[in-house]
Amino acid sequence: NAGVTQTPKFRILKIGQSMTLQCTQDMNHNYMYWYRQDPGMGLKLIYYSVGAGITDKGEVPNGYNVSRSTTEDFPLRLELAAPSQTSVYFCASSYPRRPPVMNTEAFFGQGTRLTVV
Amino acid sequence: GQQLNQSPQSMFIQEGEDVSMNCTSSSIFNTWLWYKQDPGEGPVLLIALYKAGELTSNGRLTAQFGITRKDSFLNISASIPSDVGIYFCAGQGKTSYDKVIFGPGTSLSVIP
Numbered sequence: 378n379a380g381v382t383q384t385p386k387f388r389i390l391k392i393g394q395s396m397t398l399q400c401t402q403d404m405n406h407n408y409m410y411w412y413r414q415d416p417g418m419g420l421k422l423i424y425y426s427v428g429a430g431i432t433d434k435g436e437v438p439n440g441y442n443v444s445r446s447t448t449e450d451f452p453l454r455l456e457l458a459a460p461s462q463t464s465v466y467f468c469a470s471s472y473p474r475r476p477p478v479m480n481t482e483a484f485f486g487q488g489t490r491l492t493v494v
Numbered sequence: 495g496q497q498l499n500q501s502p503q504s505m506f507i508q509e510g511e512d513v514s515m516n517c518t519s520s521s522i523f524n525t526w527l528w529y530k531q532d533p534g535e536g537p538v539l540l541i542a543l544y545k546a547g548e549l550t551s552n553g554r555l556t557a558q559f560g561i562t563r564k565d566s567f568l569n570i571s572a573s574i575p576s577d578v579g580i581y582f583c584a585g586q587g588k589t590s591y592d593k594v595i596f597g598p599g600t601s602l603s604v605i606p
Contacts, residue, residue, distance in 0.1 A: 419598035482527050483594050485536030
């Protein structure tokens with residue numbers, strides 16, 4: 378199993394350009410997440426999805442969009458890139474446990490380092 | 495909203511020393527997770543805790559789920575140079591539909 382795979386690993390964008398960060402997982406996990414990590418900081422949740430066709434906003438969703446048409450893929454879209462979106466982006470996935478243990482842990486991809494100039 | 499605090503923010507220790515760090519929240523969590531992030535890599539899960547009071551070990555690492563459900567602790571015994579990295583705690587709420595929230599991290603440096 379490859380786990381969680383993110384592409385590209387690095388990208389430089391000009392202000393106003395758009396791009397899609399790809400994320401795919403082969404673990405048949407229901408839940409997928411997008412986080413951003415600014416230098417020296419923790420992880421901020423952008424969007425998450427509890428299953429195909431279902432997405433919800435996290436802490437910092439502005440300037441981003443997501444879709445979840447399949448269980449495997451959870452792309453993150455930046456429509457009008459801004460310097461404030463310079464960050465490292467991590468995709469993660471997790472699976473629901475059976476009762477009585479209902480909670481779970483997230484597995485991360487290697488990250489996409491994005492610079493907006 | 496839910497927020498996690500970690501302390502200390504950073505630590506510089508001698509190789510061989512023991513390390514303690516903690517994570518606190520104003521909200522109750524049903525799951526506590528500890529991750530380690532090496533430079534340029536994604537976080538990797540170290541220990542998962544699912545029950546208040548639970549004490550779990552993974553090699554030289556030991557983590558505890560606080561009785562109040564609002565805190566968790568991670569200890570590393572006999573530190574080695576490869577322990578260097580950022581340690582994140584994360585919490586998840588009452589159900590498996592709740593999102594995972596991360597703390598700001600504790601940066602650990604080990605001096606040989």
